[in-house]
Amino acid sequence: MTRKFQPTFAITRRTFAAGAGATAFAAGIGPFNIARARGGALKVGVLLPRSGYEAGIGQDCQRGVAIANPILKSLGYSELAIMNGDTESNVGTARARAEQLISDGAQLLVGAFDSGETTAIAQVAEQKGIPLVINIAAAPAITEQGYKFVFRNFPKAPTIVGDAFANQKEVFATVGKAPRTVVFMHVNDTFGTAMAKGINAMVPKFKMPYKIVEEIAYDPAARDLSVEVAKAKAKNPDALLVVSRLNDAILLTREMVKQRFTPQAILSMGPGWYDDQYFKALGKLSDGPISFVPWYDPHKKLTPVLQAALAKAYPGVQLNTNHIFTFEALLVAADAYKRAGSTDPKALAAAIRTTNITNNVSIGPGISFNAKGQNDKVKDGAIQNRGGKDVILAPKQAANAKPEWPMRSYRSRS
Amino acid sequence: MPLDVYLNVAVGGVLTGLVYGLMALGLSVIFGVVRVVNFAHGEMMTIAMFIAVVAFSAFHIDPLILLVPSAAVLFVFGYSLQAALINPFITRPEHAQFLLLLAVAIIISNALLIVFGPDARSVQTAYALASFQLGPLIIDASKLYAAAAAVVFTAALFAFFRFTLVGTAIRACADNYTGAQVVGLDVKRLYALTFGLGAACVGAAGTMLTLVVDTTPLVGPSYTLLAFVIVITGGLGSLPGALLGGVLIGLTEALAGLTFTPSLKSMFAFAVLVLVLLFRPQGLLGRRSA
Numbered sequence: 001m002t003r004k005f006q007p008t009f010a011i012t013r014r015t016f017a018a019g020a021g022a023t024a025f026a027a028g029i030g031p032f033n034i035a036r037a038r039g040g041a042l043k044v045g046v047l048l049p050r051s052g053y054e055a056g057i058g059q060d061c062q063r064g065v066a067i068a069n070p071i072l073k074s075l076g077y078s079e080l081a082i083m084n085g086d087t088e089s090n091v092g093t094a095r096a097r098a099e100q101l102i103s104d105g106a107q108l109l110v111g112a113f114d115s116g117e118t119t120a121i122a123q124v125a126e127q128k129g130i131p132l133v134i135n136i137a138a139a140p141a142i143t144e145q146g147y148k149f150v151f152r153n154f155p156k157a158p159t160i161v162g163d164a165f166a167n168q169k170e171v172f173a174t175v176g177k178a179p180r181t182v183v184f185m186h187v188n189d190t191f192g193t194a195m196a197k198g199i200n201a202m203v204p205k206f207k208m209p210y211k212i213v214e215e216i217a218y219d220p221a222a223r224d225l226s227v228e229v230a231k232a233k234a235k236n237p238d239a240l241l242v243v244s245r246l247n248d249a250i251l252l253t254r255e256m257v258k259q260r261f262t263p264q265a266i267l268s269m270g271p272g273w274y275d276d277q278y279f280k281a282l283g284k285l286s287d288g289p290i291s292f293v294p295w296y297d298p299h300k301k302l303t304p305v306l307q308a309a310l311a312k313a314y315p316g317v318q319l320n321t322n323h324i325f326t327f328e329a330l331l332v333a334a335d336a337y338k339r340a341g342s343t344d345p346k347a348l349a350a351a352i353r354t355t356n357i358t359n360n361v362s363i364g365p366g367i368s369f370n371a372k373g374q375n376d377k378v379k380d381g382a383i384q385n386r387g388g389k390d391v392i393l394a395p396k397q398a399a400n401a402k403p404e405w406p407m408r409s410y411r412s413r414s
Numbered sequence: 415m416p417l418d419v420y421l422n423v424a425v426g427g428v429l430t431g432l433v434y435g436l437m438a439l440g441l442s443v444i445f446g447v448v449r450v451v452n453f454a455h456g457e458m459m460t461i462a463m464f465i466a467v468v469a470f471s472a473f474h475i476d477p478l479i480l481l482v483p484s485a486a487v488l489f490v491f492g493y494s495l496q497a498a499l500i501n502p503f504i505t506r507p508e509h510a511q512f513l514l515l516l517a518v519a520i521i522i523s524n525a526l527l528i529v530f531g532p533d534a535r536s537v538q539t540a541y542a543l544a545s546f547q548l549g550p551l552i553i554d555a556s557k558l559y560a561a562a563a564a565v566v567f568t569a570a571l572f573a574f575f576r577f578t579l580v581g582t583a584i585r586a587c588a589d590n591y592t593g594a595q596v597v598g599l600d601v602k603r604l605y606a607l608t609f610g611l612g613a614a615c616v617g618a619a620g621t622m623l624t625l626v627v628d629t630t631p632l633v634g635p636s637y638t639l640l641a642f643v644i645v646i647t648g649g650l651g652s653l654p655g656a657l658l659g660g661v662l663i664g665l666t667e668a669l670a671g672l673t674f675t676p677s678l679k680s681m682f683a684f685a686v687l688v689l690v691l692l693f694r695p696q697g698l699l700g701r702r703s704a
Contacts, residue, residue, distance in 0.1 A: 052532060218677055226426050
């Protein structure tokens with residue numbers, strides 16, 4: 001007698017319908033999964049230019065990420081689950097990586113150092129309803145779009161420029177001298193162009209003692225800046241006013257040495273000139289430039305904590321803008337998560353909007369956001385490279401050194 | 415603006431252009447004989463740049479000393495690449511060759527990225543920041559040495575093609591492929607040799623360029639594009655044309671940057687290319703095809 005085989009999981013119409021119903025239900029509630037109850041760590045997608053021509057600065061920002069969790073824990077916050085994304089110094093890639101991180105489960109985004117890349121990420125964040133806390137990006141338009149999920153704890157280009165001019169005047173007053181002519185050299189990317197627009201508009205408004213005798217825009221990815229320096233030198237200016245990135249700051253310095261050109265001062269209103277990579281690449285030649293940048297207040301309680309953590313994790317690396325504001329972006333995220341008690345993006349965004357952190361690192365009264373999502377209280381400092389380190393010249397409440405003016409000739413340093 | 419500023423910038427442009435010319439020479443040699451457009455040209459140069467960077471950082475070997483060894487390494491690389499990978503594609507459609515070499519380019523740049531990371535690296539020789547003053551002229555020592563080495567290397571290559579039997583055989587292949595086969599030349603081996611020589615030019619140029627610019631794994635495509643602009647301007651397949659094109663583009667970029675705005679340097683280089691294509695499509699020293 002043969003026995004008929006009976007499958008143990010025979011699919012009947014009833015089981016198929018039940019399975020399909022369950023699948024549909026699961027799929028249906030999928031979108032609501034984002035509003036998970038608090039339990040695990042907040043998943044934070046950190047987007048930075050880790051490769052490409054901005055890689056040096058992107059990787060420097062990453063140091064601020066690497067040291068954040070133990071400090072946040074010591075401040076009573078939950079640790080964050082960091083998801084890394086590389087924008088490759090490219091706007092298109094930044095957009096794609098932001099989408100990827102969100103689809104991989106990121107509940108909040110942080111980034112992305114570059115204004116162009118950050119603009120693209122902000123569009124994605126707003127569209128998907130995931131909060132973005134900008135670490136560094138100065139283009140004003142980012143927080144002028146009426147976005148509900150985009151927050152910036154970094155000054156806008158006009159604020160950087162305004163503070164820079166105020167700090168310049170303070171430095172000139174301290175040394176009792178001021179340049180009469182400057183050549184303005186700037187990168188021609190989104191940040192550089194926005195800064196140039198602001199500087200040109202505000203020099204007359206601030207009644208600066210100098211006149212811009214030449215403006216030289218150049219490609220931040222340029223391989224050779226000899227023509228740019230020759231053009232600047234030909235004007236024989238008292239000082240150079242620069243808006244740079246890291247690689248071009250190094251290239252400009254090398255060219256000035258080769259072309260035997262040392263202005264009285266290099267006044268930088270952007271990144272590059274105070275970076276550790278700048279010190280490392282140029283040694284004695286790195287001394288002298290004065291940078292007007294959002295910086296740390298050495299007198300704040302959290303500053304030595306951040307400095308110690310950085311020194312422990314990266315011996316020889318000094319605290320700078322990249323670490324400060326990347327860390328503070330994560331501080332904002334951790335603080336919002338604590339107060340929201342949820343990973344729901346709307347709850348997180350609402351909590352970020354009511355941020356009021358006074359135990360922070362950057363110059364200014366603390367971190368809070370206006371209706372546009374902008375921290376309009378964060379301030380710039382004036383810092384000078386001296387003996388391979390940065391000293392703070394202005395504002396008075398944060399200063400720890402007097403300016404060295406004029407710069408020592410490059411030729412006398414070899 | 416004072417005349418000496420123009421003079422300084424022009425000298426700098428010519429010196430850089432000579433190194434560019436050597437780089438483009440490799441592309442011209444390969445195309446002139448093998449009739450394959452090397453889309454991995456810039457990436458091959460990046461290999462040479464990293465050889466120089468590593469040799470300097472590990473053993474303090476000056477790129478000027480490394481010129482010949484680096485060219486030899488790239489020669490072997492180019493020879494092997496042609497013999498193993500490109501020869502089977504010689505008779506295939508051009509788009510298949512393009513895709514093959516683009517794939518090679520992507521593999522090279524990503525391999526370099528994995529090994530060396532994305533940071534810019536430089537070779538800081540004792541004379542890296544030195545310059546010579548001749549009256550109003552200030553000449554960058556690194557650019558001068560790099561350009562001089564490029565001229566010597568180019569002269570040696572010209573001599574090889576003109577005065578050696580192998581060089582003559584390669585020229586015969588370039589002039590008449592069928593004729594070369596009829597007289598019994600080993601065309602496949604000569605093609606591999608030519609590709610190796612082109613790669614050696616790139617190796618020498620890359621090694622010299624580390625004296626002038628920083629190195630990153632992703633600089634390749636911009637140099638490939640630059641090499642194309644130079645050889646098309648000078649005349650595809652013409653060796654003196656490549657050198658002339660290099661000097662012309664170097665000079666144009668420098669003077670345009672000084673006279674107008676440096677942001678527009680590349681635009682002027684491309685403008686020269688467009689003018690050449692309009693009024694002398696075969697390039698400045700190229701031969702008009704029948």
